[in-house]
Amino acid sequence: MSDELLRLVEQPHLRHDLPEVQIGDIVRVHYRIVEGNRERVQPFQGTVIRISGGGVNRMMTVRRIASHGIGVERTFPLNSPRIEKIEILRHSRVRRARLYYLRERTGKKARLKQRYVKKVATPQPEARPAQAEEVEQEAVSEA
Amino acid sequence: MTRTKGIIGRKIGMTQIFTEDGEMIPVTVIQAGPCYVTQVKTRETDGYEAIQLGFEQVAPKRLNKPELGHLRKHDLPPLRILREIRVENARQYEVGQVLTVEIFQPGEYVDVTGTSKGRGFTGVVKRWGFGGGPKTHGQSDRWRAPGSIGAGTFPGRVLPGTRMAGRMGNEKITVRNLQVVRVDPENHLILVKGAVPGHKKGLVIIRDAVRPPKQARKKQVE
Numbered sequence: 001m002s003d004e005l006l007r008l009v010e011q012p013h014l015r016h017d018l019p020e021v022q023i024g025d026i027v028r029v030h031y032r033i034v035e036g037n038r039e040r041v042q043p044f045q046g047t048v049i050r051i052s053g054g055g056v057n058r059m060m061t062v063r064r065i066a067s068h069g070i071g072v073e074r075t076f077p078l079n080s081p082r083i084e085k086i087e088i089l090r091h092s093r094v095r096r097a098r099l100y101y102l103r104e105r106t107g108k109k110a111r112l113k114q115r116y117v118k119k120v121a122t123p124q125p126e127a128r129p130a131q132a133e134e135v136e137q138e139a140v141s142e143a
Numbered sequence: 144m145t146r147t148k149g150i151i152g153r154k155i156g157m158t159q160i161f162t163e164d165g166e167m168i169p170v171t172v173i174q175a176g177p178c179y180v181t182q183v184k185t186r187e188t189d190g191y192e193a194i195q196l197g198f199e200q201v202a203p204k205r206l207n208k209p210e211l212g213h214l215r216k217h218d219l220p221p222l223r224i225l226r227e228i229r230v231e232n233a234r235q236y237e238v239g240q241v242l243t244v245e246i247f248q249p250g251e252y253v254d255v256t257g258t259s260k261g262r263g264f265t266g267v268v269k270r271w272g273f274g275g276g277p278k279t280h281g282q283s284d285r286w287r288a289p290g291s292i293g294a295g296t297f298p299g300r301v302l303p304g305t306r307m308a309g310r311m312g313n314e315k316i317t318v319r320n321l322q323v324v325r326v327d328p329e330n331h332l333i334l335v336k337g338a339v340p341g342h343k344k345g346l347v348i349i350r351d352a353v354r355p356p357k358q359a360r361k362k363q364v365e
Contacts, residue, residue: 005332010160013159057159077161077167079161
């Protein structure tokens with residue numbers, strides 16, 4: 001009973017307009033940030049190395065290699081209204097739920113094998129005027 | 144400032160919600176009320192001002208005769224829980240009145256009282272935050288030991304109040320000045336920012352804050 005009530009409270013805060021992200025995906029997250037009283041959208045592109053939490057508390061950690069080979073990780077709440085949109089650029093073949101091993105690897109060793117998916121359903125946020133480019137992936141059989 | 148209102152509820156659990164500008168707020172969901180006012184105590188009759196609230200209707204066989212009689216006197220349904228809340232304006236309430244979460248507004252500050260989770264017999268490290276002993280350099284069985292508990296022949300005894308291992312939790316705790324984030328009268332839910340004592344389904348009493356934060360107090364004066 002009590003869990004039902006919790007879900008009831010969370011319900012209106014869940015976002016169903018974002019695509020289903022998987023571990024190992026290379027994503028570009030468009031995150032709205034507020035600087036003083038100015039607001040702008042900042043994209044952050046990298047590999048999804050962790051997805052945790054359930055319900056409204058679902059979080060995703062994205063790792064990218066910034067300049068000078070410095071690894072940068074950023075954790076996003078997946079139901080945050082500050083996420084403008086998420087683009088899934090490609091999927092990878094991974095055998096783990098948490099890709100922490102990427103932290104110890106650099107360069108060619110830190111690559112993930114691409115996984116081709118029959119059809120990538122990318123539900124776009126309904127008519128958000130900012131960007132309109134879509135990510136499409138070719139339908140190719142499993143590599 | 145003294146209290147003027149209160150309500151009994153049960154803790155449902157914690158979650159987060161987002162504000163419009165995307166800020167995440169940790170909230171505790173409490174299902175509170177409807178509560179019946181079962182008795183009004185006034186200075187003349189009882190020497191102090193308070194209201195007695197009843198919560199959770201049950202089958203009559205769950206109550207004993209004195210309890211049933213007390214409630215029947217005012218045509219109230221059989222209620223599992225009766226709690227007294229001291230208020231300064233008991234006269235404004237009348238027996239039989241029903242209180243719901245709507246007595247609170249979002250933004251208001253409340254004090255929440257509950258019974259903390261019982262931890263059983265706990266050691267001194269968890270209970271009092273002692274550092275414990277060294278873990279290396281040839282030590283054995285001293286990691287979580289309390290160390291010295293007093294001097295020697297003088298005073299020749301352990302001083303009263305010395306912090307030692309023992310039972311922890313399962314006591315009445317009041318958390319002050321939690322902000323009401325949302326009120327949902329339809330489901331009798333009230334969302335409060337931050338944590339509340341006790342486990343899920345634990346009984347809690349929500350009262351208006353005795354000493355709200357300074358900024359909130361200022362606002363009230365205006």
